Amino acid sequence: MKFLSNGNLRGWLESLMGMGSLIAPVDLEPGLTLFSQVRDPGEVNLEYEITPIPPKDLFFPSSEALFRFSPSRGYEIPRIEGETFLLGVHPCDALGIRLMDFPFLSPPADPRYEERRRRTTIIGLGCVKARPECFCTSFGIGPLDPSNADAFLVPVPGGFLVEAKTGKGARALASAKLEEASIPIPKPPEVSAIDVEAVRKVALSLFDSPYWGRLADRCLSCKVCAYVCPSCYCFDIRDYPTRDGAERVRSWDSCQSPLFTRQASGYDPRQTKASRLRNRFYHKFSYFPDEFGAFGCTGCGRCVRYCPVNIDIRETLSAILRGEARIA
């Protein structure tokens, strides 16, 4: 562990900006912080609480052209260039990137995701405060857990405790003026955990429970929960016309949308709001772990905070554990 003083932070960020693009939490409006390209190191807010959008869009953009074709220019694949330093990623969001790797890097890997991942160094940031919606400790991580990051910063009085976890992280830290650390690692804030393994064991037996219908009464079938989720990765693809050809565009989509499973025949296997809402829980706590051996949730609590009608994933998990989901 080394120490990076607040006074030496600016110089380090400037050097990262010289090596590539620096993406970090930036305040855009009062109360709105987003991972954004940094123009001046002074914009970076490393005391941010939460960004509505996790840094997943750096690897899996909300919308991107996969390729273009036209009679005049033939077939073109937009290039991915340069190096990116992604700074200020909380442990939940670093786990989110790890979870996105399962679908996107399992063979055959998604070439665009893989390329962006290869070109990006993730610099994690410990959480000194927990938010009321946090439950990251349910998934084997914690507020000061450096796993899934290339380098990790822990805020302490006067600066940060700093540690490189990978070669990429060491390279990113090479230009930082570091000192010997004399401050111990602080005690992490308390975050309560839910026994998600126990949820997984009983989940399938509750598939037909009327619980889902009751919960779905207030669901709006919007896509906020999925779009703010660091591990939701569904997308749709369609061709858009250009001046003299077309481009194939991939965009975020969500199982909460009534169009998501509608088939060309017109049949929709998930016709009700309840079946769509249920799918969100089952994908995260049953199907994803069955397929990849990890839960499809990081405990960041964004869906809890941003759901306009307070569908609280933790309440559902607890209801399953307490057997309330079995109400007849």
Next chain:
Amino acid sequence: MIEEIRAKAADLLRSGEVKCFIGYERASDGLTARPFFAYSADEADRLIFDGTCVHNLARYLPDMRGKRVGILAKPCDSRSINVLIREGQVEREEVYIVGVVCDGVYRTTWGKPSLELQPRCLYCSKRTPVVYDYLIGQPPPAPESRHPASISEVEALERKPAAERWEFWRSHFARCIRCNACRQICPACYCPQCFSDQLDPLWTGIRIGLPQNWVWNVGRALHLAGRCVDCEECQRACPMGIPLAILNRKLASRVKELFGFEAGMDPRAPFPFATFENEEEIL
């Protein structure tokens, strides 16, 4: 007030007058509120009402078609119910409306209570619901309107040069992630197929980009002209902080100027955009 709401809802459910009563219960933060659907007299005990009850519950009525339901309605919710009845989406006889006199609701978000009134409540001219079967609370003496002390956000924006206004909306729409929360929470957005989901013709499609976001946000606002009751739920639901209510209010004020019409106030008043008269003035 809460006791009276619970008792009334319990009566309606017990007597079989309604199958379900739509109101509010405490949210999972223990501080704010969320919509609640009570199906039995016992469940009516979970109902609450206070300044954190921000949701426009009329949004749920089209989902309940064919079922007789009870609903708790603030003045803005009641105006939306009128819009839905007038537009043929809700049968008046299928809904038992428990109106509640409203002193305004707060700018709360989950986990963050506040005692600051929502801007919409400063502009709102109604403290008593415009339609109800049963009223809870004492209607205040007329006039009911509050007046915002400072100029409105619409006026403030209109005083800026066009280039600045363009940049204002460009930067906001560029952030839009098209999660459809604004649409899905809106009591007036009930189309079985939204123009933004239409594939042929392709108005926006699934692409999330500035041109598509622009068409979506402007199209959404225009479709609500003369129908929006300014409940501001779209803006509250937006995770990206886009000030959609400014567009809604501008359109509502134009409709009022041109047609003397305010959405949902009078269930019999003809709709400005669905009424044709011979020899009518071309605007």
